[in-house]
Amino acid sequence: MAKLRVEDLIVAYGAVIAVSDISFTVEDGEFVSLLGPSGCGKTTTLRCIAGLEGSSGGTIRLGDAIMAADGSDVPPDKRGINMVFQSYAVWPHMSVFENVAYGLRIRRESAADVERKVKEALKLVGLDGFAGRYGTELSGGQQQRVALARAVVTSPRLLLFDEPLSNLDAGLRDRMRFELVELQRRLGQTSLYVTHDQSEAMLMSDRIILMKDGRIVQSGTPRDLYERPMSRFAAEFIGNANIVDATVIRTSGDGSALVGLPGNVAIEGHFCRTDGSRRSGPVLACIRAESISRVSGDEAGSNCFDARVDSLGFLGPLVTCTLRLGEVTLRAELPARKPPSIGETIRVRIEPDDVIIISEH
Template sequence: MARLSVEDLVVAYGSVKAVRNISFTVEDGEFVSLLGPSGCGKTTTLRCIAGLEGSTAGTIRIGDEVVAADGREVPPEKRGINMVFQSYAVWPHMTVFENVAYGLRTRREPAATVEAKVREALRIVGLEGYAARYGTELSGGQQQRVALARAIITSPRLLLFDEPLSNLDAGLRDRMRFELVELQRRLGQTSLYVTHDQSEAMLMSDRIILMKDGEMIQSGSPRDLYDRPATRFAAEFIGNANILNGMIARSEGQGGAIVALAGGVTIEGRFSWTEQERVSGPVLVCIRAESIQRVADGESGANCFDAEVTSTNFLGAIVTSAIRIGDVGLRAEFAARRPPSVGETIRVRIEPDAVILITEH
């Protein structure tokens, strides 16, 4: 295992920069996700780290070794990394045992060592008893486990994942998320994971690096990105957010302010970052759907409002509703055991700490 360091990475195709001065680290044993929409540069960054794509500028270090700098590239096979791809890449003409053993055999390890390591790797990923099966006899989830076993068996310094669960059905994908992160924690393997799925990144990561248009937008723990988005893009990409335009009416101190919304509605909120605090001017107001709480009629206090329900949709444990507070429209989520009715006026509360004020658009 080793620390990964990426400094000022640039990848350009002619005049187009796919990756722009990206810098980050992944500490020894840490699980970090590159998160962002398609085309944001996350997979290109991963491929540069793997050595599958050349960089235009910048430095990549794995441990103490510089593997890419100034146009010099260490070949992928000499970087001490393994990569798990979206397509599994399980060879159908080989058995599960042969697929997993391939890396050890290319290193010419003794047959007894290969046998023992393959059996242990299959045990770790829950495929005992599958050694003699061929790739065509496996389900998608089983093939992905084979790919994982093949990746960990050579004890790489760094594990790279390129959207490895995106081809699985929803139920299996959810189970594999938990299994994969539990496996990574158990092995303590330094890992970098690429995904466009925010729930996947939130569930699995020690830290998330959010990307857009080839640039890093924000980096931090899942809680940091959820509670303290630095920009409108970060607020909208992480979680189910209502984004409103407002004007600061007055400062409340301690990072808080009263904000005027459409139609004279006022709301109390907290600035996403204390250094952004100011006493006047326009501001974005982020209110997450799950932060809107239904309370008893007549309840008073900060950010308590009467709201008209204009639509509802049943989603199992919750109902998602469109509500109006005066001229302000919001999406809200309520427990399905007590769903509101269309046309009903309900009392809602939004805690001031859950109203995120963002000055960076």
């Protein structure tokens, strides 16, 4: 295993800059996700680390070895890096055993070592007993396990994942998330994972690196990004957020503030960071849908409001609804046991700690 360090990475295709000045580290044994919308540069960054794309500038280090520096790249097969692809890439004309053994045979390992290591890898991913089957005889989840076994069997220094679960159905994808994380924890494998699915990144990652337009927007633990988004983009991409234009009315030294929403609604919240960012004038108020709770009609105190229910949708244990609060429409998630009715006015409360004030406007 080894620490990955990416410093000022640039990837350009002619005049088009796909990745611009990307810098981050993945510590030994850490699971980090590159998260962002399609076209943000996350897969290009991953492929550049793997050596499948050439870098135009910057440095990539794995442990003490330089993999790429200022446009000069080490070939992919010399990097000690393995990658699990979105398409699985399981060869249909080979058995499961031969698929997993391929990298070991390329390295000319002895037949005894190949036999032992393949059996260990298949047992690790829950496929012992499948060695003689072919790719066409496997389900999507089983093929993905074969791809994982093939990636770990050669004991790479770094494991890369390019949206490996996106082709699975929803139920299997949920199960594979936990299985993949458990496998990574058992191996202590340094891992970099690419996804556009924020739920996947939140569930699996030690840290998340959020990207947009070829740049890093914000990085931190899943809780950091969820509770302290630094921009409108981060707030909207992570979780189900209502982003409302607001104006600062007053502030306190502890970072809390009272802000005004359209329609003369005043709400208490807190700034997402404690640096010297804007403390007056126009700001954004981020209110998560699950932070809005229904209370009794006579409930009083800060951040209690009357709101009209404009729409309603059933989501099993929850109902998702739109609430009209002054001139603002908010999405809310409420318990489904006693749902409100469309057109009904209900009393709601939003905890001040759950109202995130973002200085960017």
